[in-house]
Amino acid sequence: MCLPIKRVWFQDTKFDIIDEVFEPSEDSFLFAENLDIHNGDEVLDLGTGCGILGVLAAQTAKSVLSVDINPYAVNCAKQNAVLNNVQYNMAFLRSDLLTALNTGVLFDLILFNAPYLPSEICEIETWIGRAWAGGFTGRDVIDRFIPQAVTHLKPFGRVLLLQSSLTDLNLTLQKFHEYGLSTVVKAERKLPFFESIHLIEAQSVP
Numbered sequence: 001m002c003l004p005i006k007r008v009w010f011q012d013t014k015f016d017i018i019d020e021v022f023e024p025s026e027d028s029f030l031f032a033e034n035l036d037i038h039n040g041d042e043v044l045d046l047g048t049g050c051g052i053l054g055v056l057a058a059q060t061a062k063s064v065l066s067v068d069i070n071p072y073a074v075n076c077a078k079q080n081a082v083l084n085n086v087q088y089n090m091a092f093l094r095s096d097l098l099t100a101l102n103t104g105v106l107f108d109l110i111l112f113n114a115p116y117l118p119s120e121i122c123e124i125e126t127w128i129g130r131a132w133a134g135g136f137t138g139r140d141v142i143d144r145f146i147p148q149a150v151t152h153l154k155p156f157g158r159v160l161l162l163q164s165s166l167t168d169l170n171l172t173l174q175k176f177h178e179y180g181l182s183t184v185v186k187a188e189r190k191l192p193f194f195e196s197i198h199l200i201e202a203q204s205v206p
């Protein structure tokens with residue numbers, strides 16, 4: 001059990017945040033406001049952090065697997081599932097992206113509020129750094145994620161991916177198209193200093 005340093009609310013759902021775990025921010029809230037989960041969905045919440053998107057998804061979905069590379073985040077998400085009484089249809093896993101999943105494990109929906117900002121190598125030396133730092137172009141994690149995600153989608157399965165305009169939105173759309181997925185930008189929010197964040201929905205079209 002880790003001691004929370006702060007409690008954050010999204011509507012009537014609460015999240016305790018612990019040291020070493022990304023505190024939900026503007027990007028998390030834009031994502032949460034535009035989560036559209038279908039009854040019966042089997043959902044993967046990748047980079048779960050404190051579990052905000054997974055816990056919200058679990059209120060409607062059939063099941064949610066919350067995954068993070070950060071072991072503190074995996075524990076924090078588990079605690080927040082219990083705090084909101086949705087632990088019964090959630091599971092938790094520490095993994096680098098989807099590498100710990102067996103072939104053939106498929107989802108209706110994969111959520112990822114990715115680390116998407118351009119950064120120096122040294123930024124990934126802390127857990128909080130790894131939550132936002134995407135390497136020199138900001139694309140290191142996103143570019144590894146896309147090919148892995150497409151192999152774990154059911155027919156007509158969807159990916160919701162959040163990233164910044166600083167990280168080449170069009171290149172992400174192009175990469176999804178190369179794997180045969182259709183895309184739409186579902187939501188967008190302008191931030192100060194010429195940056196905007198975008199929630200991309202990509203769907204497999206068999």
Ligand SMILES: C[S@@+](CC[C@H](N)C(=O)[O-])C[C@H]1O[C@@H](n2cnc3c(N)ncnc32)[C@H](O)[C@@H]1O
Nearest residue numbers: 022024028047048049068069070096097113131
């Ligand atoms: C921007 S935070 C988002 C956290 C939470 N989903 C939210 O919206 O508030 C990105 C999360 O991705 C996790 N992450 C970074 N690289 C990862 C990787 N290679 N595999 C799995 N998770 C990763 C970080 O530890 C962090 O929790």
